[in-house]
Amino acid sequence: MVRVRFAPSPTGYLHIGGARTALFNWLFAKKNQGKFILRVEDTDKKRSKKKYLDEILDSLRWLGLDYDEIYFQSQRMEIYREFAEKLLVENKAYQENKAIVFKVPTKRINIEDLNRGVMEFDSSFIKDQVLIKSDGTPTYNFACVIDDRLLEISHVIRGDDHISNTPKQILLYEAFGFKIPEFCHIPLILAKEGGRLSKRKGAVALSDYRKKGYLAEAIVNYLLLLGWSPGEDREIITLDEAIKNFLLERVNKTPAIFDLDKLNWINSQYIKITDDERLTDLVLPLLKYKIDREYLKSVVKLFKMRLTTLKDFTLWGDYFFKKRIKIEPEAKERYLSEDLSYEFSRLIERFEEPSSFDPETVEITFRGLTEELGIESRQLIHPVRVALTGRTIGPGLFEIISVLGKERVIERLRRFVK
């Protein structure tokens, strides 16, 4: 039975690196019909915070990485003490002040790693290890070994920053006569500036990506591509396909640099393939306005192909929801400095006539007028766009007009008729 675990410490939020480790563990569990276990490493009482735990749990849920079991190390303190005392009795550890320290035996240690192959260590470079600190709490390496054994973890899949911890842990497994799990170390994710991802170096909480309008499936897809490749030059891949093709042996040994550009592209791809209903639901909570869902949906359709994140929608589409729109000064200067009262009022007249207001009809009406006025349609299109949206860029004008509706369009055009 495959049993893997993700062991976050609630001393900070979940970021890209942690999420990737969690994802690979989860993937491996699913692939092998095993269990994915969450173990909260909250032994550092001073630094562990409830809000971080909530954030981590919430992010995992959002990504869809559901766990089968959950444990808290803070609730298992007696267990660690009991095991440490066992080593004390066997003379494999000693007391120092109030701490219990493991006597590290001198020997060579071979680690069989699923991803790296055999790695060789000499324990003479390792000094004696504290198991239980003076305050009674266990150290990371000790609690980790006890729990991995007691929770019957079959495969320890973790960041390669733990490679040097592994020989220390193996020594403990041996001291207890524990069965040793399989190890698989996956490369870290590095910041653009170099060095591991950290708060100072590009590590952003997953919850922040969510707030910025990234889709969970886009994040997961991006994470999948960091250190692993589905083959056949595939970039966009579903979780189900990933589960089918995932192999630890095929995970890269090379650390990857987190690249926002690619994430952005993947996010835009997912927005494009998300159906309008769901996209509307996703966008709705980001808006401060109280609006009609059908109206929102028609606006969403207009922006779907141009969005990188959902947040862009709130930035670019605000004029659809505001009563009084802001006209960008440069836009006004460029397209509305001349008096277009005549052209605008003629357009208003045409729009006031009872007729369908779909984009095609609007275009015919519009182009009919410019032809009659003997001007290039672009000469009127740009000013009208500015009058209606306050901007020089945006979706096609006839679609904008159609979605805004007769009332808003006429009202906004009137403001520029003297």
Next chain:
RNA sequence: GGCCCCAUCGUCUAGCCUGGUUUAGGACGAAUGGUUCUCAGCCAUUAAACACCGGUUCAAAUCCGGUUGGGGCUACCA
């Protein structure tokens, strides 16, 4: 410093294990052109890499060694 891990376009990667099929493939990003009412989108094209040195071999991105570079650990943090 010591110990350990890693090394293909700017970035993510395929190829490496099982040397010849490679003028090293794809994607992001960049540049250029096309479509067009703007911006996107879409389409097309282009530039862009086997870190270096040595060895093995008829043949090396692929195997071996070293150098350099990057990363990690070296806590009574996890």
